[in-house]
Amino acid sequence: MLVSTTENIGTNYEVLGEVFGVTTQSRNLGSNIAAGLKNLVGGEIKGYTQMLHNSREEAIQRMKDEAKGKNADAIVMMRFDSGSIGNDMQSVVAYGTAVKFIQ
Template sequence: MLITTTENIPGHQYEVIGEVYGLTTQSKNVLSNIGAGLKNIVGGEIKAYTNMLHESREKAISRMADQAKQKGADAIVMMRFDSGSISTDMQSVVAYGTAVRFVD
């Protein structure tokens, strides 16, 4: 599945199928939260949360691609991310875009 943040795919004509998205909500375990709290005191990157966000984006992209495949899409254009905190230790990430089918 071709996924791009651009509107056009060079060399291809396509028809729009519609919006697709993938959503995930992740949290870390209590030990990671304690470690993050300690890191917050001294500063620096909180790797457990960086990894959680990376994993969340990958899962959201995968779910979006699965939804596009179910609709018969060849690609997704104009892909974007949105995210937000649900509580102090949960993060929701959505990947969304427009599913398209090649006509050339």
């Protein structure tokens, strides 16, 4: 399924509605320990980076699944939103507009 951050995808379509994909991940103990050490010396916290990457991929897949449920051909104007929940959880939302191509 085509997922685009733009509105113009080179073909005419009808709008089916908004679609969302949401996931919430918790940080593991190893990442928390590494983060504490990195606070002392600086640098990337690879465990957190990987968690956020995985969260984005999961959110995109869930958004695509919702669009497929609406018989969509594509998703346009896709965006991400994220935020922390408490001290050790991260929520990621992928959202966009499901569309059906006009023949």
